[in-house]
Amino acid sequence: MPASIEQQHEAQELQVIGILTLDGLNNDNYGAFMQAWALKQALTKVVAQQKQAAHATGTPAQRIVVGLIKHSSDSPAQIARQRSLQFMAQRPTSKLKEDRKLALQLFRHELARLKRFAAFSPSLRIDLPPNTPLKPEQLKLVIGSDWVWYFDQKCPVLPLFLGDLPQFQECKRYAYAASFGIARPEDPAYQSYAPYLNAQWAKFRAISLREPTWLTEFERLNLNLPLGSVTQVVDPALLLTRADYQPLVEQPLSTQPYILIYNLPFEHKDEDVHALLDVLTAYVEQSGTSGLKIVDISKYHILGRPQFTARLKEIGLDCELHYDTGPAEFVNWVAHAQLLLTPSFHGLMYSLIFNTPFCYFILRAQDPRLVSLEQLYDIEPLKLVPGRSFDLTAFTAARAHSQKVFEEQVAQLRAHSYQILNSIIQD
Numbered sequence: 439m440p441a442s443i444e445q446q447h448e449a450q451e452l453q454v455i456g457i458l459t460l461d462g463l464n465n466d467n468y469g470a471f472m473q474a475w476a477l478k479q480a481l482t483k484v485v486a487q488q489k490q491a492a493h494a495t496g497t498p499a500q501r502i503v504v505g506l507i508k509h510s511s512d513s514p515a516q517i518a519r520q521r522s523l524q525f526m527a528q529r530p531t532s533k534l535k536e537d538r539k540l541a542l543q544l545f546r547h548e549l550a551r552l553k554r555f556a557a558f559s560p561s562l563r564i565d566l567p568p569n570t571p572l573k574p575e576q577l578k579l580v581i582g583s584d585w586v587w588y589f590d591q592k593c594p595v596l597p598l599f600l601g602d603l604p605q606f607q608e609c610k611r612y613a614y615a616a617s618f619g620i621a622r623p624e625d626p627a628y629q630s631y632a633p634y635l636n637a638q639w640a641k642f643r644a645i646s647l648r649e650p651t652w653l654t655e656f657e658r659l660n661l662n663l664p665l666g667s668v669t670q671v672v673d674p675a676l677l678l679t680r681a682d683y684q685p686l687v688e689q690p691l692s693t694q695p696y697i698l699i700y701n702l703p704f705e706h707k708d709e710d711v712h713a714l715l716d717v718l719t720a721y722v723e724q725s726g727t728s729g730l731k732i733v734d735i736s737k738y739h740i741l742g743r744p745q746f747t748a749r750l751k752e753i754g755l756d757c758e759l760h761y762d763t764g765p766a767e768f769v770n771w772v773a774h775a776q777l778l779l780t781p782s783f784h785g786l787m788y789s790l791i792f793n794t795p796f797c798y799f800i801l802r803a804q805d806p807r808l809v810s811l812e813q814l815y816d817i818e819p820l821k822l823v824p825g826r827s828f829d830l831t832a833f834t835a836a837r838a839h840s841q842k843v844f845e846e847q848v849a850q851l852r853a854h855s856y857q858i859l860n861s862i863i864q865d
């Protein structure tokens with residue numbers, strides 16, 4: 439059906455900012471979803487401020503729509519079925535009946551979890567009138583943060599250059615808080631793909647990075663981007679204050695005090711888990727807190743294994759394994775925890791936002807994402823390292839210091855980051 443005259447006129451005044459990230463049910467980690475959600479909220483804030491400024495001066499305001507561009511059409515049931523079959527194939531018990539039972543159990547758990555993600559996702563979609571005749575130059579493509587340019591030798595290249603899909607060829611594209619994960623410029627995989635990657639980066643109008651690891655490499659490339667040189671900005675989660683997250687955390691999910699465990703991975707070393715249990719033991723003994731429970735929202739519930747549940751019983755802690763935690767619930771669990779134990783970047787991010795006590799550990803040596811947080815906010819004393827015993831008094835003092843540093847640093851970084859977003863909208 440052809441567009442009406444009104445729609446055509448409206449489209450001429452319309453600017454659409456599409457956030458393109460690895461967000462999708464195939465990448466259902468809380469950080470990937472929350473950074474996309476937070477980036478949308480921040481861009482919407484900037485748009486609202488520009489509208490107010492236009493109204494104050496009596497100038498017409500451009501209509502700007504902000505939303506998420508989806509690139510995965512798989513349903514929760516399709517993905518849950520695929521994962522359960524993969525799990526059964528990778529770790530067969532050699533007993534068909536037990537394999538099928540395990541696959542069915544995993545399918546139900548995955549489906550419950552993925553439904554939470556799918557329910558959260560619609561709030562991110564772009565809402566445009568049907569048959570709106572948009573020109574390519576009216577669409578700005580902002581590529582979000584989480585691991586968008588990650589590559590290693592096992593997975594040679596995983597760059598989010600979906601902006602090169604035919605429907606996005608003529609769009610203006612920008613990278614906000616792009617992350618290379620744990621990849622570094624000296625990695626052989628980058629050296630192999632450098633000509634392709636460099637040529638793609640030159641197509642961007644602005645690039646900002648979440649971690650400083652690659653700033654020197656971009657300085658060497660001297661891409662001469664229209665909106666200026668590559669700069670460091672905060673993760674989208676930090677663009678928002680606690681007040682912005684209030685609708686997600688207003689009602690606690692538990693009336694009982696709890697210690698939160700997040701993102702213990704499937705492949706781990708038992709000594710990592712025992713180190714974590716040592717911290718739990720010391721925390722319970724030194725805090726004198728009674729009635730605590732463990733809430734584990736990791737995708738793979740390692741603490742549910744017999745050798746670890748036995749230790750928890752010795753400490754006097756019951757463990758709840760939550761299979762159906764979605765992005766909104768993740769933020770809520772972090773906000774109200776007595777203590778968070780995690781190796782997760784976004785676990786640390788939201789702990790700092792909500793002033794939640796946390797201890798963290800690094801599963802990969804010198805993870806650039808966590809190293810950058812250590813340098814910015816002086817959180818290293820809160821890290822679980824071999825030989826460092828947990829002392830609640832020292833921990834409390836170190837946490838108070840880190841929180842103070844965070845509050846001082848984040849305001850300045852946040853202001854610079856909003857300037858970047860503002861320049862993208864005005865470009």
